[in-house]
Amino acid sequence: MAAGLAMDLMAIFILAYGLYYRRHHRRDLLFAYVALNVGIFAVVSLLLLQRIEIAVGFGLFGVLSIIRLRSSEITQQEIAYYFVAIALGLVNGLAATWPLTALALDGILLATMYVADHPALLGRTRHQVVTLDVVHADPDLLRVDLESRLRARVLQCVVTQVDYVRDVTVVDVRYIAPNARASVR
Known part of the structure; x- marks a missing residue:
């Protein structure tokens, strides 16, 4: 779990601070991405430690999915960052089982966001x-x-x-x- 937490914190730092904040300068969403990511990581890790049935896990994520993102205007671009923050938390929460796969998926997610949201692409x-x-x-x-x-x-x-x-x-x-x-x- 410690390796997964280290990978998760490194990945969300790169996503939230290295990519999002440097490009978009919205401090409120930066905090939301980090909090959401670490929360997802904690829940997934707990589900794995407690060996809770998969139905309970899906129910929990069903509850999470109905929470509306309330903020001033949120763009589709910012929703994409939310999705990747959630995906990183899930991937790294499961990292204890496949740490190299999790590291590779972290890299793929971060590289995709770097390129897709790069200012030179459609600046x-x-x-x-x-x-x-x-x-x-x-x-x-x-x-x-x-x-x-x-x-x-x-x-x-x-x-x-x-x-x-x-x-x-x-x-x-x-x-x-x-x-x-x-x-x-």
Whole structure:
């Protein structure tokens, strides 16, 4: 169990501090990833030590799965970090049985996150919710207005709300930032 704990702490440190925090700078989620990971590790280790039947284990994880992630906005990217934090806890909790396999899986999970979330991969693509002080009936005029305001090429825009009384439009925009230099870490 000590080897599994050491591997788990090393893996979550790399994921939470080395990758996530350095790239996204959200301290609240960094703490959540570490706490969730260590909690999962502890539960899995306890299940293995007590030789509790697999049905109880699945029931426990069923309960964990219904817990809603409550926070300010959580992106799909941050949910992926949650999933990997859980997977690392599970893998390393089972590490006593197969330590080399667990170490290899840790490496695969961390390498995947490093590459998939690397700023150089899709660093210029941005997402933003924009509130405009005008309502555009023509989608082409909306796109031109957004490109002018954002000074960027709009890839996709979806109107999520229109208020004709206040003359306001809320638009979910995906665009390519001009000359955006992604920091490579």
